[in-house]
Amino acid sequence: MSLLEGKIGLVVGVANKRSIAWAIAQAWRNAGATLAFTYQGERLKENVEELAGAFGPDTLLLPCDVTRDEEIAGVFAAIAAKFGKLDLLLHSVAFAPRDALEGSFVNTTRDAFRVAHDVSAYSLVALARGAAPLMTGGGSILAMTYYGSEKVVPHYNVMGVAKASLEASARYLAYDLGPKKIRVNCISAGPVNTVAARGIAGFGDMFKHYEARSPLRRNVLAEELGATGTFLASDGAAAITGQVLYVDCGYQIMGM
Numbered sequence: 001m002s003l004l005e006g007k008i009g010l011v012v013g014v015a016n017k018r019s020i021a022w023a024i025a026q027a028w029r030n031a032g033a034t035l036a037f038t039y040q041g042e043r044l045k046e047n048v049e050e051l052a053g054a055f056g057p058d059t060l061l062l063p064c065d066v067t068r069d070e071e072i073a074g075v076f077a078a079i080a081a082k083f084g085k086l087d088l089l090l091h092s093v094a095f096a097p098r099d100a101l102e103g104s105f106v107n108t109t110r111d112a113f114r115v116a117h118d119v120s121a122y123s124l125v126a127l128a129r130g131a132a133p134l135m136t137g138g139g140s141i142l143a144m145t146y147y148g149s150e151k152v153v154p155h156y157n158v159m160g161v162a163k164a165s166l167e168a169s170a171r172y173l174a175y176d177l178g179p180k181k182i183r184v185n186c187i188s189a190g191p192v193n194t195v196a197a198r199g200i201a202g203f204g205d206m207f208k209h210y211e212a213r214s215p216l217r218r219n220v221l222a223e224e225l226g227a228t229g230t231f232l233a234s235d236g237a238a239a240i241t242g243q244v245l246y247v248d249c250g251y252q253i254m255g256m
C-alpha cells in the first residue's frame, strides 16, 4: 500500500512549479494522498489551478492570504465540507519586505518586523488551530524553515528571526497537539532556486557556497524535500515531533 493512501492533505504555499510546496505536494500525491491547495490572491490563482488541475477533480483549490483570519476559516470550512477530515498540513509560506532582506538587520523597521513574523511564523499557529479539529485520527503538520534561524546568514536578516519564531512555534504546537496524536515538525532546507529565494540579496552566492562547503558538495534537490516531506507525513515518523530536520546536504554540521 502507498505510504499516504487515504490521507487528506492541505498544501499552503504553491506559487509556481519551482515552489518547494509543489515538490512536496507531488510527492504526497504520488504516495496516495488526496490534496487541497491554497493560493495567495487572484494573481497566483491561475498558476496553482493549472498545476493542481493535473491531480484530478478531487483536488480542492481555495484562496488564502494567511494574514486574513476569515480566509483561513474559509479554507477549513471547505475542507470539512468536502472531506470531513484532514491528516496532513504543509506550511510553506514566508515573506518579508524586500528592503529588509538587503540592508543591515539593525535597520529593520517595526513594520517589516511585524509583517515578516505575521506571514512567516504566526500563520503556522493560525493554520494549526484551524487544522487540529479536523485531524480527528491524528495528523502531521510540516513547516519549511532555514538555517538563518540559528546562525547569521548575511542578508537573511529579519527572516532569520521569523524562522526562529516559526521553529519555536512548531515546538509549542507539538506540545499542545501531541495528546491528539498531531505531530508538528520543520524541514530546514538548503537553498533552492525559487521566487522567495531570489528575493534574498546574494542568493546566488549562497547557492555556490553550499555546493563548495557542504559535505555532499551539492545543493538539495526539490524532489529530495518531497521525499522527506512524505517520510515526516507517514507513520514511519510516528514518534517524531517538535523537530527541525536538516535537509541541506549536511551543511548545518560544518563549523568552517
Ligand SMILES: NC(=O)c1ccc[n+]([C@@H]2O[C@H](COP(=O)([O-])OP(=O)(O)OC[C@H]3O[C@@H](n4cnc5c(N)ncnc54)[C@H](O)[C@@H]3O)[C@@H](O)[C@H]2O)c1
Pocket (backbone or CB within 6 Å): 012, 013, 014, 015, 016, 018, 019, 020, 021, 039, 040, 044, 064, 065, 066, 067, 091, 092, 093, 094, 095, 119, 144, 145, 146, 188, 189, 190, 191, 192, 193, 194, 195, 196, 197
Ligand atoms: N528556497 C529556499 O532556498 C528555501 C530554503 C529554506 C526554506 N525555505 C522556505 O520554504 C518556504 C517556501 O518558499 P519557496 O522557496 O518554495 O518559495 P515560493 O516563493 O515558491 O513560495 C513562497 C510562498 O509563500 C506564499 N506567501 C507569501 N505571503 C503569503 C501570504 N500573505 N499568504 C499566503 N501565502 C503567502 C507565496 O504565495 C508563495 O506561494 C518558505 O517558508 C521559505 O522560507 C526556502
